Each structure stands twice: as structure tokens, then as C-alpha cells.
Amino acid sequence: MHNNKASLFKIVHRNILRRIENLIFLLKDKLSERHFLYFASVLVAITCSLAVIVLKSFAHNIFLLANDINVYLKLPYINSLLPILGILLTVFVIRYFLNNNLEKGSSKILYAVAKKGGVVPKKQMYAQIITSSLTVGLGGSAGLESPIVITGAAFGSNFAQKYHLSQKDRILLLACGVAAGIGAAFNAPIAGVLFAIEVVLTDASISAFIPIIISAATGALVSTIVLSRDVLLNFEQIQTFDYKNTPFYILLGILAGFASIYHARNFQKVEKFFGKFKNTGYRKAIFGASILAIMIFFFPTLFGEGYESIKTLSSTNPSVLLDNTLLGNFKHNEWILLGFVGVTMLLKAFATGLTLGSGGNGGNFAPSLFVGSYLGFFVAKIVNLIGISHQLPIGNFVVVGMAGILSGLFHAPLTAIFLIGEITGGYDLMVPLMIVSSISFAVSKQFEKHSMDVKALVDKGDVFTSDKDKNILQSIDFYNLVQQNYKTLYLESSVENVVEIFSTTEQKVIPIIDEHKSLIGIVDFEEVKAIIFNPYRVKFMSINELKSQPKELILFEDKPEKIIKLFETSKAYILPVIHKGKYFGFLSKIDVLESYRQRLKEMIIE
Numbered sequence: 001m002h003n004n005k006a007s008l009f010k011i012v013h014r015n016i017l018r019r020i021e022n023l024i025f026l027l028k029d030k031l032s033e034r035h036f037l038y039f040a041s042v043l044v045a046i047t048c049s050l051a052v053i054v055l056k057s058f059a060h061n062i063f064l065l066a067n068d069i070n071v072y073l074k075l076p077y078i079n080s081l082l083p084i085l086g087i088l089l090t091v092f093v094i095r096y097f098l099n100n101n102l103e104k105g106s107s108k109i110l111y112a113v114a115k116k117g118g119v120v121p122k123k124q125m126y127a128q129i130i131t132s133s134l135t136v137g138l139g140g141s142a143g144l145e146s147p148i149v150i151t152g153a154a155f156g157s158n159f160a161q162k163y164h165l166s167q168k169d170r171i172l173l174l175a176c177g178v179a180a181g182i183g184a185a186f187n188a189p190i191a192g193v194l195f196a197i198e199v200v201l202t203d204a205s206i207s208a209f210i211p212i213i214i215s216a217a218t219g220a221l222v223s224t225i226v227l228s229r230d231v232l233l234n235f236e237q238i239q240t241f242d243y244k245n246t247p248f249y250i251l252l253g254i255l256a257g258f259a260s261i262y263h264a265r266n267f268q269k270v271e272k273f274f275g276k277f278k279n280t281g282y283r284k285a286i287f288g289a290s291i292l293a294i295m296i297f298f299f300p301t302l303f304g305e306g307y308e309s310i311k312t313l314s315s316t317n318p319s320v321l322l323d324n325t326l327l328g329n330f331k332h333n334e335w336i337l338l339g340f341v342g343v344t345m346l347l348k349a350f351a352t353g354l355t356l357g358s359g360g361n362g363g364n365f366a367p368s369l370f371v372g373s374y375l376g377f378f379v380a381k382i383v384n385l386i387g388i389s390h391q392l393p394i395g396n397f398v399v400v401g402m403a404g405i406l407s408g409l410f411h412a413p414l415t416a417i418f419l420i421g422e423i424t425g426g427y428d429l430m431v432p433l434m435i436v437s438s439i440s441f442a443v444s445k446q447f448e449k450h451s452m453d454v455k456a457l458v459d460k461g462d463v464f465t466s467d468k469d470k471n472i473l474q475s476i477d478f479y480n481l482v483q484q485n486y487k488t489l490y491l492e493s494s495v496e497n498v499v500e501i502f503s504t505t506e507q508k509v510i511p512i513i514d515e516h517k518s519l520i521g522i523v524d525f526e527e528v529k530a531i532i533f534n535p536y537r538v539k540f541m542s543i544n545e546l547k548s549q550p551k552e553l554i555l556f557e558d559k560p561e562k563i564i565k566l567f568e569t570s571k572a573y574i575l576p577v578i579h580k581g582k583y584f585g586f587l588s589k590i591d592v593l594e595s596y597r598q599r600l601k602e603m604i605i606e
Contacts, residue, residue: 021162028163037169041211044159044173045180045218048152051129052184052219053226055144059137060231063304079139080297083355084289086138090131091285091359098127104361106146107453109153109178109200118171119161124154128361135360139303141292141351146363148185152177152219153200172208175200179212180219182419187224187232191419192216198412199453233307233369233423235314239393240428246435248392252379253404253436257443259375260368260408263349264452267364270353281359288358295351299344300325302351306370310402313341313377314395338381345374364452368409369402376401399424400432407437408444411451476595478563479556482577484585488513491520495541498523499532509574511583512547519576519583521547550576554587563587 024043028036062082094102103124112120132147156177160170175196183192193209193216201208223232277284296302301309301321312320322331322340330336352367380397383389399420407416416437421427448455487501488511501510502525510523523546531537531546551570554563556579566575567589577584 024163033169037172037211038214040159040163040165040173041176041215042218044152044156044177045183045215046222047155048148048177048180048215049184049219049222049226051151051155052148052181052223055129055133055137055148056185056227056231058133059144059304062137062139063308079300079303080293083135083139083141083292083296083303083360084286086134086136086140087285087289087292087355087358087360088282089134089138090140090361091282093131093134094359094361095281098123098131102127102131102361103150104146104356104363105453106149106199106363106365107457109150109174110454111457112153112157113171113174113200117167118157118174120150120154120157120174122154122158124150125158128154131361135355136304136362139296140355140360140362141296141302141304141306141348141367142355142360142362143305143364143366143369144362145182145185145365147361148181149178149363149365152179152181171201172211175208176211176215179216182219182415183216184219184223185232186419186423187220187234188419188422189213189216189220191415191422192219194418195412195415198415199410199451233310235311235395235399235424239396241396241431242393243431244390245392245396245432248379248383248389248397249400249432249435250439252376252397252401253439254443255379256372256375256401256404256436256440257408257446259345259371260405260440260444260452261447262346263364263368263371263405264409264448264455266349267353267452268455270350271357274353274357285359288354289360292351292354292358295347295354298326299340299347301344302347305366306348307366310370310373310398313373314398318377318394334381334385338378338385341374341381342378345371345378348374364409365406368405372402372405373398374401375405396429396432400429400436403433404436404440408440409452411441411445413437413441476560476592478560478587478592479577481591481595482585482587483591486511486586488583489523489543490514491542491544491547493543495532495539495543495546498528498543498546502532509586511576511586512543513583517582519550519553519578522550522576523547553578556580556584564592567592 027039031039094100103121109120112118128147128151132142132144136142136144153174154177156173156175157170160173165173178200179189179192179196181192182195183189186192193212196212196216197209274284274288277287292302309321312318319331319334319337322328322337325340327336327340348367348371352362352364356362376397376399377394379401380392380394384391384394403416403420406419407413410416417430417433420433421430486507486509487505489497489501491512491514498510501507508525512520512522514520523543527548528546531541551572552566552575554566554575554577556577558566573590574586574588577587
């Protein structure tokens with residue numbers, strides 16, 4: 001009986017989905033392309049915001065549960081053990097339900113845009129939600145925004161694939177999902193739009209903003225309706241800007257730039273360490289999570305996203321941070337509180353690296369806000385304690401510091417400015433936000449050419465988000481352009497064979513190979529045409545006398561930039577390609593340029 005009910009439910013569910021899909025296909029036929037995109041942007045935003053609601057609610061409720069256990073069951077350090085459980089469960093899910101493969105980090109979206117035409121795997125629509133909720137929800141020291149962004153991108157990409165939209169529309173809907181994710185996570189639609197434009201889309205016209213704006217607004221609206229203010233990051237006790245504090249905001253901007261570099265480099269060092277770790281799976285998870293547990297034991301604010309501690313720092317009683325710590329008895333000593341905040345800020349990079357490197361899933365968006373708020377508090381508090389100025393508004397420095405680190409880490413100053421402006425409920429701090437974000441960005445950019453999110457990809461030559469030409473080159477599959485149907489000859493072949501190939505085919509170059517398929521040389525028609533049209537010389541010459549060496553060789557593993565450079569330096573219109581020491585084929589400069597032109601046309605979002 002139970003099986004019959006389950007089967008009936010599946011049938012009904014399948015029929016409902018089929019009817020919805022048919023309705024959407026009907027709308028696609030009836031609506032113009034632009035109007036259907038508007039409709040699609042709303043649907044993508046709603047699904048993405050629902051994912052945000054699930055993730056945020058789960059993480060917030062686990063945080064409250066851990067606090068209740070601390071207070072009522074008198075187990076003040078239980079939150080040290082929860083991240084171990086969360087990371088182990090994440091590894092279990094990845095291994096047994098996701099084929100031991102999960103793409104982490106929002107840099108994967110940039111890779112999808114630059115190399116895959118905006119195609120994001122279907123499993124990313126649910127894999128990120130499940131794994132990040134386990135990792136971060138149970139206390140892993142990372143953020144939910146990166147998984148949210150990937151999930152939103154997956155919703156947009158797969159919707160476009162499902163309903164057979166063009167590549168440019170697929171990339172646009174991917175960006176819509178990203179904007180909706182940020183808009184819903186922070187109730188900050190403007191920041192969602194700017195993040196999608198500033199980070200994801202490197203080349204978009206003004207008209208492309210409309211679907212992205214619709215998605216960001218829809219995501220923020222759904223999130224506002226469903227989620228309580230306690231779940232979202234928001235501030236209410238912010239003071240107005242005092243121009244006399246400008247030198248200290250400049251100082252904060254400079255320190256934020258260097259703190260961004262510190263965080264990025266140390267996070268990457270920890271991740272690289274775990275990438276070389278011989279013990280994989282559960283052993284690596286237990287090792288990394290145990291170190292994380294020890295850190296959380298001494299510094300409980302490293303637990304989870306850390307948004308509650310950010311709110312505490314901006315409140316009138318920040319000493320509450322020392323509750324349930326070994327320093328609880330010193331909570332009224334402001335220098336002890338200052339030291340605790342400073343050390344926690346420096347440890348966050350390692351805590352996040354341990355969380356993700358040991359097998360957990362999350363991102364660095366929330367950690368950047370965490371580090372920024374702690375830095376802002378540290379700067380304002382130490383200035384006040386030393387007494388070198390009138391009392392600085394600590395709450396202002398806490399929120400402005402968040403913008404500084406976000407700008408420095410992700411090289412997204414506009415997103416940082418408007419995100420903090422929106423979550424503080426106004427733009428009274430616009431001037432210091434602009435000062436700190438721009439200075440932090442400039443300092444970070446001076447020492448790190450690329451943002452933390454794309455640096456690893458840049459090192460591999462996979463993506464260059466700040467350079468449109470390189471982005472397009474990276475998206476071209478050069479080796480699909482290699483022509484492998486060229487007729488080849490050997491040194492022992494006769495010159496008559498050369499004449500036959502040139503006279504019966506369109507081939508202008510003949511590769512000369514040996515018995516192992518190694519390239520010995522080439523016969524170029526332009527170089528030998530005066531000879532091969534002379535019957536007497538053809539009769540008494542050998543191929544060895546006709547062959548020459550190619551101006552350059554393309555190796556199969558060469559990066560796109562090097563291939564283009566080889567064509568430029570050699571002035572050749574066609575070059576041979578070598579794979580594992582063997583002749584592979586020829587690559588034509590004309591084919592490369594035509595592919596570039598086509599990709600440029602496809603990637604421009606209108």
C-alpha cells in the first residue's frame with residue numbers, strides 16, 4: 001500500500017513538472033526573446049532565493065542550538081566538536097553521492113563563462129546547498145555566499161540549457177542567478193547587480209542590466225519576506241560621517257589592503273598544503289578539522305560564518321565576545337578584548353583554509369566581512385585607547401572595514417561600497433566607504449594583480465577576467481582547430497609525389513616525417529614552386545633538397561597566449577603542431593582569427 005502511494009506521488013509530481021515545462025516552452029514561443037528573458041530572470045531568482053533561505057536558516061539555527069547547549073547544558077565548548085562532524089559529513093556526501101567530485105569556489109563560475117560558454121554542471125544546483133549547509137551550518141569557519149553564488153549560476157545556466165537559449169542568454173541568466181544569490185543573502189539588490197557585472201560579466205551592455213536588476217530585486221524581495229532580520233546581516237546603530245576622522249579612514253584603507261593580501265596568501269598556503277596531503281578522505285578531514293576544533297576552542301568566534309560576532313562588535317557591549325572563552329573573567333579589560341580581536345582576525349585565514357582544505361565546502365565572502373569588521377574594530381579601539389584622537393565611532397569602523405577587505409580580496413570596490421551601504425540601511429557612510437574601499441583595492445592590486453578568487457586559475461592559464469581579449473582566447477579550443485588531414489611524405493618519397501599533392505589538393509604545405517612520425521621538416525609551396533614546375537629539376541632533385549624547417553613549432557600543451565605569440569613572431573599563416581614529440585597536424589592563423597571573431601560575437605551580452 002505504501003509503495004503504491006509513493007508511486008502515485010511520483011507520477012503526480014512528474015506530471016506537474018511536465019505541465020510547468022510545457023507552459024514555459026509555450027511562453028517562450030509566444031513572448032519575444034527579451035520578454036522571455038525577463039520572465040526567466042524572475043524564475044531563476046525565486047529558485048535561487050529559496051536555496052538561500054534554506055542555507056541561511058539552517059546555519060542560523062545550528063548557531064542558536066550551539067549557544068543553547070552552551071547555556072543550558074553547561075557544555076561551553078561543544079561548538080568545537082560540531083565542525084569536525086560537519087566536515088566529515090561533507091566528505092561522506094561528496095564521496096558517496098557526488099562521485100567524489102565537487103567544484104568549490106566562485107572562481108568556477110568565471111571558468112564556466114570564459115571556457116565553457118556559461119555551462120555549469122546540473123549537480124551544482126543541489127550539491128553546493130547540501131555540502132555547504134553541512135560544513136558551515138555545523139560550524140566550519142567559512143561562508144555560504146560562494147556556494148549560494150554557484151547555486152544561483154547553476155540555476156540560471158541550466159534553465160537556459162533546458163529551454164535552448166543562446167550562449168549569450170545562458171551567460172546572462174547565469175549572471176542573473178549570481179545577482180539573485182547576493183541580493184537574497186544580504187537583502188542587497190544593488191550589490192547583487194554590481195557583483196554580477198563587476199566580477200562575473202567582463203563585457204556587458206546597459207540593456208543586459210535589466211534582467212540582472214530584476215533577478216537581484218526578486219531575490220532580495222523573497223528573502224525579505226521569508227527570512228527574519230536576525231538571520232540576515234544588518235546594522236542599526238551606525239553614526240553619521242565626521243570628516244575629522246578622514247585620516248583614520250585612510251589608515252584603515254591601507255591596513256585593509258595589506259590585510260587582504262595577508263588573508264589571501266595564507267589561505268592559499270593552507271589549501272596548497274592540504275592539496276599535497278598524502279592521506280585523503282576521512283584522514284585528511286579529521287586532521288584538518290581537529291586543528292580547526294582546537295582553534296575554535298580558544299577562539300569561539302571562528303565558529304561558522306561569524307556574522308553574530310560582527311553584530312556584537314558594532315554594538316555598545318562588544319565585551320560579550322569573551323563570554324564562553326578562557327578569557328571570560330577578563331571581559332571588562334579592554335586591552336584583553338583588543339588582543340583577542342586582533343589574534344582572531346589573523347587566525348581567520350588559517351581557519352577558513354583548514355575548513356575548505358580538509359574537505360569542507362564554503363567560500364571567502366563571509367570571512368572577508370569577518371576580517372574587515374575585526375580590523376575596523378581593532379583600528380578604532382586602539383586609537384581610542386591610546387587617546388591620540390577624540391573617540392572614534394567604533395561601529396562605523398566595523399562596517400567600513402568590511403568593505404575594505406571585501407574590496408581588497410575580490411577586487412570589487414563597487415560591490416563592497418554598495419553592499420555595506422545597503423546592509424547598514426542607508427548611505428551616510430558613503431564617503432568613508434569610498435575612501436577605504438578604493439585605497440584597499442589600490443594597495444591589494446599593487447601586490448596581487450588578480451583577485452584571490454581567480455589567482456589559482458590565472459596561474460594555470462585558465463582564465464583572465466580583467467582582460468577581455470585573453471578571456472576570449474581562453475574560451476577557444478585551439479586543438480579542435482588543428483587540421484590533421486594533411487598528406488605527409490617521407491625523405492624517401494620522390495619529388496613527383498610533392499608535385500602530385502600540390503596539384504591535386506589545396507594543401508600549401510607538406511609535412512615530412514620519419515617512420516616514428518617525428519617531424520623532419522616541411523615543403524612549402526611558396527618556397528619551391530619555381531622548382532616543381534621545372535620537369536628537368538624535378539627529375540634530378542630529392543625531397544631532402546626541397547624541405548625546410550618550420551619557422552616555429554606549436555606544442556600541444558602550449559597556452560593560447562604563447563600560440564598567438566608564435567604566429568606573431570614567425571609571421572607565418574600556418575604552423576605545425578607537435579604532440580608528445582610526434583607530428584600532429586597544422587594550425588592555421590586564419591582559423592584562429594575566425595574562431596576569435598565568432599567567440600567575440602557570442603560573448604558580447606546585449
